[in-house]
Every structure is written in structure tokens, then in C-alpha cells.
Amino acid sequence: MTRLRVGCVGTGFIAGQHLRALAGFDDVDVVAVADTVPERAAQAAGRYGARAYGDGLALLDTEELDAVWLCVPPFAHGALEAAAVDRGVPFFVEKPLALNLPIAQEVAVQVAASGLTTAVGYHWRHLQVVQRAAELLARAPAQLITGYWLDKTPGAAWWPQRAYSGSQVIEQTTHIFDLARVLAGEAVSVMAVERAAPDGWGDVPATASALLRFASDAVGSISSARVLGWRHRVALHVVAEGLVVEIGERSLTDHELRVVTADGEEVLRSGDDPIVAEDREFLDVVRGRVPRVRVPYAEALRTHAVACAADRSARDGQPVDPRIEEVR
Ligand SMILES: NC(=O)c1ccc[n+]([C@@H]2O[C@H](COP(=O)([O-])OP(=O)(O)OC[C@H]3O[C@@H](n4cnc5c(N)ncnc54)[C@H](O)[C@@H]3O)[C@@H](O)[C@H]2O)c1
Incomplete structure (x- = not known):
């Protein structure tokens, strides 16, 4: 070979x-x-x-x-x-x-x-727990999503400056926007707000929150915070009829899926290395x-467009339609 x-x-x-x-x-x-x-x-x-x-x-x-x-x-x-x-x-x-x-x-x-x-x-797209969640939600479609990236500020010198990282929403929370697309479909409207960081913290917002509507009519919110001293929650929770699906990341290679129904709760850990x-x-x-x-690249561009829509809406105070033309 x-x-x-x-x-x-x-x-x-x-x-x-x-x-x-x-x-x-x-x-x-x-x-x-x-x-x-x-x-x-x-x-x-x-x-x-x-x-x-x-x-x-x-x-x-x-x-x-x-x-x-x-x-x-x-x-x-x-x-x-x-x-x-x-x-x-x-x-x-x-x-x-x-x-x-x-x-x-x-x-x-x-x-x-x-x-x-x-x-x-x-x-995350390479995780068996994400594939399992997608199978469950194919039978009972997502109605509400709640996403989180609640963390410390990363140590890299470029990170706290919007001109270098984009923002936490663009740089980190993009994983959660991507997972929301996988599990709830395309977003058609994003309206966001943000809270400025204190002096000396750079200009990446301290916290931000985006409200989304999806083509399926599902709704949801995805929030970001960088003011903790630890990683608190990096996750997406999805509510469907009679079903809650929660996926969380503890580290790059440690993910958990929690499936809750009226019959009880099942927890699956991913053993696969997605990298x-x-x-x-x-x-x-x-x-x-x-x-x-x-x-x-073209598929990732759609996720990037949703994260950029959340970033722009928070700065402009206007809702943004994140759908972009097909690149041919
Ligand atoms: N998939 C994931 O979960 C995941 C996890 C961590 C980081 N990332 C992404 O990877 C990227 C890098 O993150 P990182 O944590 O490795 O950052 P880092 O700061 O640890 O490493 C980036 C490196 O790139 C170098 N660099 C900068 N500009 C360069 C250039 N023009 N040519 C060559 N080298 C250059 C820097 O000197 C640095 O060594 C970011 O976009 C981040 O979002 C993805």
C-alpha cells in the first residue's frame, strides 16, 4: 500500500x-x-x-x-x-x-x-451517541432545543479578542450550533443578545444568548459564557414528544448521551475517539x-453561517436569517 x-x-x-x-x-x-x-x-x-x-x-x-x-x-x-x-x-x-x-x-x-x-x-458528528440521538429524534422530531457552552476563558493569547477569535459564539459554541442542525434541522431565524466583558478581559463578550427558530418550527436557545474558572456545561438538550435527549462533552474524547422517557432513563458513554x-x-x-x-467545507459553512448570525444579531440587535445560498 x-x-x-x-x-x-x-x-x-x-x-x-x-x-x-x-x-x-x-x-x-x-x-x-x-x-x-x-x-x-x-x-x-x-x-x-x-x-x-x-x-x-x-x-x-x-x-x-x-x-x-x-x-x-x-x-x-x-x-x-x-x-x-x-x-x-x-x-x-x-x-x-x-x-x-x-x-x-x-x-x-x-x-x-x-x-x-x-x-x-x-x-461530534463522528460520535455514536450523536448518531443514536439522531435515530431517536427521527421518530419523534425535536420541538425544543437548549444549548450551552459555559466555560472558563481559554488561555491562548488570541482568544479574548474578536479580531482574532471571532467570539466565543463563533469559536466554541459553533459545535453546539452544529449539533442543533444535526438534531433539529436548519435554523431560519436567529435573534441574540450579549453582555460585554469587564475591562481587561478583551472584547469577546462575557456571556451571550441566541434564540432560534428552525424550518421544522422547533424553537430553542443556545447560550455561551466564559466567566467561570472551570468547564461547567458543554451540551445540547432536546425535547421531543415524550422524549428528552441530552448530549454533553466533558473533554474532546469523553461524551455522554442521556435519554429520558416516561419509562425511565438511559445513559450512554461514547468510547470512540472522534478525532x-x-x-x-x-x-x-x-x-x-x-x-x-x-x-x-460546504456543509460546515451552513453551521458557520448560523454561529455568525448569532454573533451579528447580538451586535446589531436585529434578527438574522442564517440561510445561505448553495455554493456551486
Ligand atoms: N474540534 C475541536 O473541538 C477543537 C478543539 C480545540 C481547538 N479547535 C480549533 O482549532 C484551532 C486552533 O486552536 P488551538 O487550541 O490548537 O490553538 P493554539 O493557539 O493552541 O494553536 C494554534 C497554533 O497556530 C499557530 N499559528 C497561528 N497562525 C498561524 C499561521 N498563519 N501559520 C501557521 N501557524 C499559525 C500558533 O502559533 C499556534 O501554535 C481553533 O480554530 C480552534 O477553534 C478545535
Whole structure:
């Protein structure tokens, strides 16, 4: 079997998770990594026997790759994806797609025109507990959703600034907006409010809350907070006729599904590693073994549009219709 030559741009927290997964596959060589902080690139390169670059564009210009992982913060998207498209290198990109909607829409147009294989890191989609919840809700459709991302402020220096992270809603709570789309369908209206952070905390709001209406007529709210000293609740709760489904994340690889009916309660823990699963699926599509990934760029763009709608509505005080035109 030929081995796949892959690279990774960004060598921070989430890149570490992907590199660990990639190094565990017996048909993959991590040949190059890049980070704008040279020591980080050198450290990851040393660990995986790869070449180190101080710039992702230089990596893409120099290396012959079968695929590349783009694990950079929200502010760094746009040029890297354009370069991957230009060179015909399939890319896996971490959520959120970008700081805002226009940059992601531009990339989506480039991806669609090129026909390139892409995948996006909405890893909850790879959990058996999410698939089980979707099966249950196919029989009794969602009527009310309540979503939460109640957490501490992440430590990365870029995170508390809207110009670098987008906001908590765009950067973190996007996972909950994505899960709401999976379990309740497309949102047609988003109205949101936010509370500013205190002085010295950056300009990402301290808390925010979005009210949503779905095409199915389901309704719900999704709230974010970054003022705790710990991760309190990262979850989506769904109410259907005679059924409550609650999915929560304790850590990247620890998820729980609670199913409650009049007959009692069942709790399922996911044992699967969704990072390994999403990376393997993407590689299998690159190899031509499976036809498509679960979350290609165009699909992730719809989730990004809902999160960006919540962010914009909170700033403008107006409801936003998050539906976007199909990118062809
Ligand atoms: N799927 C998930 O659950 C999940 C979890 C954590 C992070 N993420 C996402 O991954 C992205 C990165 O998050 P992180 O926690 O790894 O952040 P991080 O700060 O730990 O790492 C980001 C790295 O990218 C580097 N970088 C910045 N700009 C760059 C550029 N232009 N070229 C090359 N390197 C560059 C930084 O120096 C840093 O080392 C974020 O968008 C975040 O939302 C996803």
C-alpha cells in the first residue's frame, strides 16, 4: 500500500491531537509541520520526524503532499485554504472556518470550483451517541432545543479578542450550533443578545444568548459564557414528544448521551475517539476508499453561517436569517 504524505499547519493544542491520531495510522507519514512560532514547529517536527516551517504557505509551496491539516486560529484562515486549492492539496480544516462569514464563503467558492476533497473538524458528528440521538429524534422530531457552552476563558493569547477569535459564539459554541442542525434541522431565524466583558478581559463578550427558530418550527436557545474558572456545561438538550435527549462533552474524547422517557432513563458513554474517526474518514476519501466525508467545507459553512448570525444579531440587535445560498 502506498503511504500518504501529509503536513500540518499550526502545531498548537488541536494540531497535537491530530498529529497523535495521524502518527497512529500505518499508512501515513507526517512529512512537514509549520507554525509561526518556530520553537513549536521545531518541537512537533522533532516528535514526528518531519521538516519544520515557520510559515504554512512556504510548506505548501515546497512539499509534495497528499493532504494537509490546517489547525490555525480563526484569524489565520483564507490564504492557507486558497494555497491548498491552488496546489490541489486536499485539506482538513479545524472549525471555525474563519473569523467571519465572508472569508469562509470565498473559500467555499474556491473549493467548489476545484472539486477538492475537504473535511472540517466538527468532531461530534463522528460520535455514536450523536448518531443514536439522531435515530431517536427521527421518530419523534425535536420541538425544543437548549444549548450551552459555559466555560472558563481559554488561555491562548488570541482568544479574548474578536479580531482574532471571532467570539466565543463563533469559536466554541459553533459545535453546539452544529449539533442543533444535526438534531433539529436548519435554523431560519436567529435573534441574540450579549453582555460585554469587564475591562481587561478583551472584547469577546462575557456571556451571550441566541434564540432560534428552525424550518421544522422547533424553537430553542443556545447560550455561551466564559466567566467561570472551570468547564461547567458543554451540551445540547432536546425535547421531543415524550422524549428528552441530552448530549454533553466533558473533554474532546469523553461524551455522554442521556435519554429520558416516561419509562425511565438511559445513559450512554461514547468510547470512540472522534478525532481519530474524522481523520481516518478524510484519509479514506483521499484514498478513494469511501465516497464522501461527513462534514465537507460546504456543509460546515451552513453551521458557520448560523454561529455568525448569532454573533451579528447580538451586535446589531436585529434578527438574522442564517440561510445561505448553495455554493456551486
Ligand atoms: N474540534 C475541536 O473541538 C477543537 C478543539 C480545540 C481547538 N479547535 C480549533 O482549532 C484551532 C486552533 O486552536 P488551538 O487550541 O490548537 O490553538 P493554539 O493557539 O493552541 O494553536 C494554534 C497554533 O497556530 C499557530 N499559528 C497561528 N497562525 C498561524 C499561521 N498563519 N501559520 C501557521 N501557524 C499559525 C500558533 O502559533 C499556534 O501554535 C481553533 O480554530 C480552534 O477553534 C478545535
